[in-house]
Amino acid sequence: MSSAGLIGASRGWRRPVDAAVGILILAVLLFPVYWMVNVSLQPGGRAVGTPWFPLNPDIGGYVQALEEQGANLITSIIVSLGSVVFSLAVAAPAAYALAKFRSRWLTGLLFAILVSQMVPGIVVANALYSMYNQLGLLNSVVGLIIADSSAGIPFGILVMRAFMMNIPQSIVEAARVDGAGIIRTFWSIVLPVSRNALITAAMFTFLFTWGDFLFALTLTTTADVRPVTLGLYSYLGSYVNDWSAVMATAVLASIPAIAMLVAAQKFIAAGATGGAVK
Amino acid sequence: MTQRRAAWTAVPLALFTIGALALSGCSGSNAAAPGDDADSILLERPAGSTNDKKVYDDVLAACEETTGVTIETQDVPYDGYLAKVLQQVSSKTMPDVLMLDNGDLPQIASSGALAPLSDFDINVDGYADGVIEASSYDGDLYAVQPVANTIALFVNTDMLAAAGVDVPTTWDELKTAAAALSGDGKYGMAFSATATEEGTFQFLPFFWSNGGDETDIATEAGAEALQLWVDLVDSGSASESVLTWTQADVNDQFVAGNTAMMVNGPWQFPSLDEAGVPYEVVSIPAPQDGDEIISPLGGEVWTIPQTGNEAKMTAAASVVECLGSDESQMALASGRDLVPTNTELVDQFIAENPKMAGFAEQVPGLRARTAQLGADYTAASEGIYTAIQTALTGGADPLTALQQSAPNK
Amino acid sequence: MTLRAERWLQLAFVVPAALYLVFFFGYPIVQNGVMSFQEFTTRTFFTGEAPWVGWYNYVEVISSPGFGRVMLNTAIFTVVSIVAQFVIGLALAVFFRRRFPLSGVVRSLLLLPWLIPLIVSSAIWRWMLDKDSGVINQVLSGLTGSDVSIGWLTDVNIALPAVILVNVWLGIPFNMTILYSGLQDIPEELYEAAALDGATGWRAFWAITWPMLRPVTGVVVLLGVVYTLKALDIILGLTGGGPAGSTETLATEAYRLSFGQFDFGAGAAVGNILIVISLIFAVLYLRANRKAVDE
Secondary structure (H helix, E strand, C coil): CCCCCCCCCCCCCHHHHHHHHHHHHHHHHCHHHHHHHHHHHCHHHCCCCCCCCCCCCCCHHHHHHHHHHHHHHHHHHHHHHHHHHHHHHHHHHHHHHHHHCCCHHHHHHHHHHHHHHHCCHHHHHHHHHHHHHHHCCCCCHHHHHHHHHHHHHHHHHHHHHHHHCCCCHHHHHHHHHCCCCHHHHHHHHHHHHCHHHHHHHHHHHHHHHHCCCHHHHHHCCCCCCCCHHHHHHHHECCCCECHHHHHHHHHHHHHHHHHHHHHHHCCCCCCHHHHHHC | CHHHHHHHHHHHHHHHHHHHHHHHHCCCCCCCCCCCCCCEEEEEEECCCHHHHHHHHHHHHHHHHHHCCEEEEEEECCCCHHHHHHHHHHCCCCCCEEEEECCCHHHHHHCCCECCHHHHCCCCCCECHHHHHHCEECCEECEECCEEECCEEEEEHHHHHHHCCCCCCEHHHHHHHHHHHCECCEEEEECCCCCCHHHHHHHHHHHHHCCCECCECCCHHHHHHHHHHHHHHHCCCECHHHHCCCHHHHHHHHHCCCEEEEEECHHHHHHHHHHCCCEEEECCCECCCCCCCCCECECEEEECECCCCHHHHHHHHHHHHHHCCHHHHHHHHHHHCCEECEHHHHHHHHHHCHHHHHHHCCHHHCECCCCCCHHHHHHHHHHHHHHHHHHHCCCCCHHHHHHHHCCCC | CCHHHHHHHHHHHHHHHHHHHHHHHHHHHHHHHHHCCECCCHHHHHHCCCCECCCHHHHHHHHCCCHHHHHHHHHHHHHHHHHHHHHHHHHHHHHHCCCCCCHHHHHHHCCHHHHCCHHHHHHHHHHHCCCCCCHHHHHHHHHHCCCCCCCCCCCCCCHHHHHHHHHHHHHHHHHHHHHHHHHHCCCHHHHHHHHHCCCCHHHHHHHHHHHHCHHHHHHHHHHHHHHHHHCCHHHHHHCCCCCCCCCCCHHHHHHHHHHHCCCHHHHHHHHHHHHHHHHHHHHHHHHHHHHHHHC
């Protein structure tokens, strides 16, 4: 095992120490999340003077959240996963093109993509409302999937492009020399080697869509298709807030998302590019 | 090659110019499908607490029976409610009945998107003057407000008794009482002084009762009111955190026993009762003994957007009128801890809901925030809350703060 | 396959993305740009009329008394947030390269700050940072043994650092995850080869990790800047731009002008100033990129 210092697997005795440090970091960074769970379990959702531990846990908030937000959770999952698929399908080829093909106006496209990230969301949402109204896409899962991809696609292109720029030209050339066409090269060589990039882009697209409130608010007018970010607001009136239901909903909503992220993280393996060079 | 390049830039440019023109051009249709009868209308309101929803749903069901119109409801999260309304205005997809906060009414009415009630012969006799003013824009009545709320002083009777302090009725008494009640991590007084309309709303009773005027905020009268708040915070009688507390946060502090008195509204009764806090509602202290307290009018109004569909608008008008009827007012008021706006109902209401007496008595005298300034009220409000923030953080003395942030239109 | 046919195929790679951009961003960008030169009020929403006022909105906004401070707040907020998020994110990413039990789970859990709805996290932080009853002051009091009562969100000098702190908390997962993926892409062989030459630890980092990570670093920093400049909900949720404007940035001011004052033209003007600043960074990024590619 190389003693490469900062990277590589830790020596035997260091592993539990590392794990302990990891958990300490987690505890510090996630303390607010603990607080969220704490408040969700407090009777009456007391936000002020909350005790450090929920000594008398009250799961009323969770019961309410499950009853009322279950369907919304499923909507969120479907829209988020759909957005991941759609975004990757559009963004991955574009990222590759922008990383490897040389063309003046591709730089222009890259610039346009960058600019798109700078536009405030409300501006995009307002314009989309009119467009969707004409096309009858309001209150539809497909409509939300496509709209929410407006965060994932530009982001995915930019991030995947950065990763793909590191792909050695040699492996692409090798494939071309073997007679593979441009699409085949992309599918069989570039994509597998860009696994980390794809997964990273997928994770963030999922996160963007999962947490989206603006498009959900703008592009739905009824409760038919209501992601959980909107559902949360049934407990937040203008003067009165039902915090235990809100926190419970937030906690419940985090669980499927985290489960998927944990699963995705497992696929981010080391040296994907290196293996291909060999 | 250059020709090719030009073509490739021209095509996308053409595409979105066409798209833009198309979108801006054909946005004249409204949501009504052809062949819709006028027997069902769409009513839009902010999503609220579960209790609010239930009370309103019962009243709407009763109105469905009296008017014969089916009412479909659409709940929109209150955060972004106005943005949504504006989107609907521009894409001509407004609902048939629209709820707005009374403070926002002039803005939306000024856009021309609402129909004046005079088009429909809706009866608003008996409504308090302030309510009529708030529901009007440019001389025309645009909305019906069935119930109102305002703010008053809540005191924790146990804490006051323990400190041997009487309920304050003047500003000086308020300062001494609050000082006596503070200490040991507890505060005597709490209010909301955020950089939002809520901050202004809480400040207005003090401002107006001392003679302050929202059309010219930088006066001695206004500065004195602001000085009261500055004194309360500087002396430690009120926490510095009032700068960040919303009215909901202030209530949480009161429930937790961190503050002995607070300025808040009757919508907090359910949470106070549930927490078992021993409270009493009294009127906000006056500047001097015998001065009149002028409180701001709060509450939502119901409007009829210009959808262009005559039949639906008439049906909507009958629903709006029903919402303002005596039965609706009493039901909404008692169910949601608010007060009816029809002055003729006040006595009956107090008889049935004695704990609301303190609020109900104020109804005839409630003042509309937008009465004098209409759609320009938002600028004055921003001036007021900015000045409050500057003064409370010690950035300037009250009069200078008001002068600096006064709107200069 | 002929060269021409191949060029067409290359086009096919980007056409879906280009079309998407045009439809979803083309119109809003144009409209936002145009709006900043118009007098756009609530009336405009209904009538569609928006009188052309040229540079009036920009002049109004730039010459308003608080503008200098808003620009300063925005600059401090952005620069400090980015630097802190990046450094901490990179440190964590490097740390997590060591394989230890639960490292995958811990890494995923660290994405939670991003996962939680902003309205919830801003409420939690507001309670935690409360001067009197907040947990942070309680912990500090316990640690130092004295009564700590810092007005995190109420003191005009501390509010901006507090908001930056929360923003850094939010941004760490973003930086860490992308940088971690980037680190994973660096072939182990390079480190092994370097180790044979005696370069380990910090030297290996500067010689191998940092250069190999450059494209990813560039995009993370650039996107970080763009997103931080736009950051709105977290500031609104924590302080609403207060106290006394000490946390007011260009983004919050644009929001306030549009939805507080209903002066959408002025709001669009501020929004466009924001975009111009982002553009400067984008141009720098592209220049740096081109240099890297040419190398």
